[in-house]
Amino acid sequence: MAKNIQAIRGMHDILPEQTPIWQFVEQNLRDVLAAYGYSEIRLPIVEKTELFKRSIGEVTDIVEKEMYTFDDRNGDSLTLRPEGTAGCLRAGLEHGLLHNQTHRIWYYGPMFRHERPQKGRYRQFTQLGVETYGIASADIDAELITLSHRLWEKLGLSDQLELQINSLGTSEERLVYREKLVEYFNQQPELLDEDSQRRLGSNPLRILDTKNPAMKELVENAPSLVDFLGEESKLHFAKLTSTLDSLNIPYVVNQRLVRGLDYYSKTVFEWVTSALGAQGTVCAGGRYDGLIEQLGGRANHAVGFAMGIERLVLLLEARTDLDIKAPVDAYLILSGEAAEKAGPVLAEQIRSEVPNIRLQMHCGAGSFKSQFKKADKSGAQYALILGDDELANNVIGLKFLRNNDEQKTVSTEDLINFLQS
Numbered sequence: 001m002a003k004n005i006q007a008i009r010g011m012h013d014i015l016p017e018q019t020p021i022w023q024f025v026e027q028n029l030r031d032v033l034a035a036y037g038y039s040e041i042r043l044p045i046v047e048k049t050e051l052f053k054r055s056i057g058e059v060t061d062i063v064e065k066e067m068y069t070f071d072d073r074n075g076d077s078l079t080l081r082p083e084g085t086a087g088c089l090r091a092g093l094e095h096g097l098l099h100n101q102t103h104r105i106w107y108y109g110p111m112f113r114h115e116r117p118q119k120g121r122y123r124q125f126t127q128l129g130v131e132t133y134g135i136a137s138a139d140i141d142a143e144l145i146t147l148s149h150r151l152w153e154k155l156g157l158s159d160q161l162e163l164q165i166n167s168l169g170t171s172e173e174r175l176v177y178r179e180k181l182v183e184y185f186n187q188q189p190e191l192l193d194e195d196s197q198r199r200l201g202s203n204p205l206r207i208l209d210t211k212n213p214a215m216k217e218l219v220e221n222a223p224s225l226v227d228f229l230g231e232e233s234k235l236h237f238a239k240l241t242s243t244l245d246s247l248n249i250p251y252v253v254n255q256r257l258v259r260g261l262d263y264y265s266k267t268v269f270e271w272v273t274s275a276l277g278a279q280g281t282v283c284a285g286g287r288y289d290g291l292i293e294q295l296g297g298r299a300n301h302a303v304g305f306a307m308g309i310e311r312l313v314l315l316l317e318a319r320t321d322l323d324i325k326a327p328v329d330a331y332l333i334l335s336g337e338a339a340e341k342a343g344p345v346l347a348e349q350i351r352s353e354v355p356n357i358r359l360q361m362h363c364g365a366g367s368f369k370s371q372f373k374k375a376d377k378s379g380a381q382y383a384l385i386l387g388d389d390e391l392a393n394n395v396i397g398l399k400f401l402r403n404n405d406e407q408k409t410v411s412t413e414d415l416i417n418f419l420q421s
């Protein structure tokens, strides 16, 4: 027998029994984004490889070793998007959205990175990306954090997530700091692991982001970037923290927070949980004022974040108090040829007259017993029963599947009134 073809490692199916939690998250995302007046943008999943090299940076983990890159039939090098910021900026530049305007936009969809799959880390995963353009002041940085905070409240996850913030200053300030940092690490190069030795030449700030416990002390004693921030960067950060204070949003200033990508300046932040091991960051972002110019546009301001939906879903799946509705409210049971013929007409009438009802009609005949089993399994509250007797008397049986109320026999009109209420 031929071997079954299986999904690609690190790329998962989300089965019907799992989608209700996803829909719950997605509905709340949309509601919260709408509450702040953000608009959706829809972007291609594939872009020119050059776009990611130029925006994310050649010496980042993503570009060095995680991208799904291939030549298409014309010989152009294309890449499955590993993140959304680059494509969003590309679209903004292409359609003239980034000059003399402000924008607040979001996108949602799959991203692809060739990483080692484990819990909370996949090769295809889903991100919500939120980007704002054209605003220099820290009020927008604070708004993005506030928006994500509101989402945790709606999802009931506030108590599991900690907000960490930091300022990376300007690129000039970072350049001075970078020298000091390299000097510091060069005093004891033998304490650096292999990854960090490589980064020392290319991207020494990333060493601060190491997850290697053996380097904890070394990193803790490294010079701090805050000591190298200029007046303007300091004020910007102070405005952010004072807004968060006035909104009672708790945060921790984490001076080692540098983020994996090259393009950030000033504000960076992460929402972190301790419930998912090393995959603890569920949402991360910051300000990337230099990137638009780097991509060939006129200098402009930008702040955004990306949220990993699989990690949120893992947190929600672990909760027992979550009341996720079954996909069916009522299940229509049909017995006998005449009922099977009348069934679709009745079902359509109910769907037309009872707004938002989720009615599943039994298909494929079968005994009452087997139909009741299916009704129960569907999660429906009610079984609606149409058999020869009911048809003859112009009534419908109404059985309550989730409580002990007695079964009733009602007219179509009464049934519809009941379902409407």
Ligand code: ATP
Pocket (backbone or CB within 6 Å): 083, 113, 115, 120, 121, 122, 123, 124, 125, 126, 127, 259, 260, 278, 279, 280, 281, 282, 283, 284, 285, 306, 307, 308, 309, 310, 311
């Ligand atoms: P990490 O430190 O976990 O590798 P990152 O810095 O690479 O994260 P970003 O590029 O900032 O992550 O992406 C934003 C968010 O997207 C992450 O905080 C995480 O929630 C999610 N994410 C990133 N990579 C993956 C992945 N391979 N699988 C699942 N979720 C991911």
Ligand code: MG
Pocket (backbone or CB within 6 Å): 061, 260
């Ligand atoms: Mg990563």
